[in-house]
Amino acid sequence: MNSLECLYSMFDPYDPLDFFEYIYGSIPTDPNSRGSGLLVASASTGTDMVFEWLVQEGLVAGEDYRVEVSTSLSPWSPIPEGDYTIHTITNEGMTQVELTLPLDYADRAFLKLLQPQE
Numbered sequence: 001m002n003s004l005e006c007l008y009s010m011f012d013p014y015d016p017l018d019f020f021e022y023i024y025g026s027i028p029t030d031p032n033s034r035g036s037g038l039l040v041a042s043a044s045t046g047t048d049m050v051f052e053w054l055v056q057e058g059l060v061a062g063e064d065y066r067v068e069v070s071t072s073l074s075p076w077s078p079i080p081e082g083d084y085t086i087h088t089i090t091n092e093g094m095t096q097v098e099l100t101l102p103l104d105y106a107d108r109a110f111l112k113l114l115q116p117q118e
Contacts, residue, residue, distance in 0.1 A: 019115045023065050025056030025093065049101045051111050057093045061086060066114040067099065071106040 027033040061067050068076040083105055087098045101109055 019065075020113075023055045023059055023113070047103055049103060049105070049109055051099045051101075053097050053113065054094050055097060057090050057095050059095065061097060061099075063116070065116060068112050068114060069101070070110050070112075071108060073110055076112065 021027075055065070059065065067079060069079045070076045079099075079101070083101065085100045087100075089096045089098075099111070
């Protein structure tokens with residue numbers, strides 16, 4: 001069993017905090033673990049909205065966790081294919097994810113990360 005499988009076996013799918021510890025790479029039983037320091041930050045580049053967050057290496061948006069978007073905090077839906085680009089950079093066991101939405105998608109947008117659907 002690799003470390004990703006081990007962490008996944010510790011993950012309680014009914015506990016959102018456990019889920020975020022899992023995608024961030026925390027180990028709840030290890031006091032030296034990173035904790036659940038998931039941060040989603042956004043910035044505007046003039047032509048795009050850019051959202052960035054960190055997850056543990058090996059996790060893939062759309063497979064291991066879901067990304068949904070809303071322009072008014074309700075309703076939420078998956079981001080339509082072709083409306084965004086994703087770039088990743090992996091370093092020291094963590095992957096920085098950068099998702100870019102064009103400003104013509106909406107005047108404003110909100111993202112949320114969710115557990116994968118059963």
